[in-house]
Amino acid sequence: MDDIAKDFQVSPPALARSARGAWNAYRTECGPTAQVSDLITNLLHLADVDGHALSGAASLRRAATDYEAEIPNHGLTCVHCGSAAITPTARQWATCRDCGQGMETGAAMKCDDWCEECLSTATTL
Numbered sequence: 688m689d690d691i692a693k694d695f696q697v698s699p700p701a702l703a704r705s706a707r708g709a710w711n712a713y714r715t716e717c718g719p720t721a722q723v724s725d726l727i728t729n730l731l732h733l734a735d736v737d738g739h740a741l742s743g744a745a746s747l748r749r750a751a752t753d754y755e756a757e758i759p760n761h762g763l764t765c766v767h768c769g770s771a772a773i774t775p776t777a778r779q780w781a782t783c784r785d786c787g788q789g790m791e792t793g794a795a796m797k798c799d800d801w802c803e804e805c806l807s808t809a810t811t812l
Contacts, residue, residue: 699757710723710726713725713729727747727750731744731746763775763781765783765785765786765790766790766794767783767786767788767790768783768785768788772784772785775792779791779792780792
């Protein structure tokens with residue numbers, strides 16, 4: 688599936704709602720201490736065991752790329768030069784296109800949640 692948020696023009700909160708059933712079923716099976724990362728890891732193993740078109744490793748890379756493209760990035764500001772020309776990359780790292788410096792995405796974020804500006808620019812279901 689290509690970048691689902693762009694294909695269907697839905698916001699990440701709407702995409703999260705679409706995963707709620709899988710998460711609820713997983714927590715019922717594994718208990719209240721289950722983490723989302725546990726479910727993700729088990730789904731990657733499932734891709735390998737069941738022989739899905741994308742292996743677990745390929746699915747992880749694809750999911751990380753899709754996730755980074757779908758999260759809000761307004762309000763990111765370079766901690767080195769103040770530029771808003773930030774490109775989030777994998778593993779919670781961002782690179783400034785103006786000065787070339789890297790930083791943790793969290794350090795560059797002014798908006799760490801779906802504020803009204805984020806929601807106003809996203810199309811929801």
